[in-house]
Amino acid sequence: MNRDAVVELVGAGYAYEEGPAVLSGIDFAVPEGRSIALLGRNGSGKTTMLRLLSGGLRCASGRLRLRGEDVSYDRAGLTRLRTTVQLVVQDPDDQLFAASVGQDVSFGPMNLGLAEAEVRERVREALEALDITALEDRPTHLLSYGQRKRAAIAGAVAMRPRVLILDEPTAGLDPHGQERLLAVLDRLRASGTTVVMATHDVDLALRWADDAAVLTPDGLRTGPVAELLADRALLGAARLRRPWGMAVAGVLRERGLLGADAPGPRTPEELEEWAAAVSGP
Template structure:
């Protein structure tokens, strides 16, 4: 039984002013509790799709629905959407603006009109979730790049969204920083996380589901299955993930049974070509 989407686009299209249509006839939804990787080449419409889902853009055709109801683009409707869906952009410097980390993280909850005690509780929880409590009073311009990434995400987490959309959150981070961020995301158990990325290996390892934007539209499905399709990845300008590629290679060489999850014997690996 398919999970009911929390937020979904139905027959959606978008075209920038004096530009070509970027997305057309798009049906796409985000289900509760399923981590999702969004992939596609530059210019495929990933950023447009994320901004449509978060209310930053309004479709020129079709509609955006939240909990099955069409989203209204007045103040009340957008406030309702943004308490459920938060987008964190790729460059944290495009999002951080306050003098300190605490001031930046508290901005969204304060603008919801919450009581001071509730705002403080949300800020404390968000800083703890992103492991940056010690940076509470640090000026944002003195943070490292990885710290700025975490502070930007904390600002979104403080809104207590049901869906958190991250645009290339691991870009620019070293391997240790990437792993630390993935550990943080794994701890957001009450939030459905969507991650736009070009890293197919990361998507296979991290995401339950994947969505791949191609010139023919969007394909969705379990990440392990979808991202093992070399033709689909080629059409999206993406490289094959290491694990499925190696598995396919081993099977073509008779080193892996079709139904087996790994090499038949350790000795089989000794014939790997030099």
């Protein structure tokens, strides 16, 4: 067990009814202040693992711990968990249900029994954090896909969680929408929110995360994101490709253009900046 973990799975396993085990013996700790990319091929169990972490599913074996204590799945235990850990699912239409953005974002805080002034303050903060203040009175069915994504995240942020869990948050977004969402996540991290993101996009993980957790048929591997994504055997087992940035850095090092310990470009934009700096005025 990890004493520094906000939330933690210990020896966790899960199987859906009449099916084989999806996860078995999973140990996964989410420490304060880190950004973590959960990686794995489709069907590897990423979404199941996120639902176990957030209490949406109950471990068939093992335990879920919050601040070092086993989570109880009664009303009080789940309320305590969900004021600390919030999950945003992949499809925002599975999460949004109220008539307007403001009503939807206010739902969670209202269910906590907070005073009306506190609810209004939380809604205001969440809308500002997601840069959608102008959408407060907009009907949810009139939002674009990217706006619905941010509205769904705002509903989770309004609960002021210590850990925000996102299932494939950039899926379905165009490049501009992805950049806007990543900027939002950067602001949330700067304000002290720990973010866990499930994705199969290794380039995004390398660029964004501090740490990675990689699901393979043999179990879960965790560690610094650059270290894990440099492990070709691990990537092969997880059916993930090598990150673009690592491939480019490898070519540059082979040609003597980049030092062995120098960080390589992670995006095409960073490659352009590197090339301009090297070539000089």
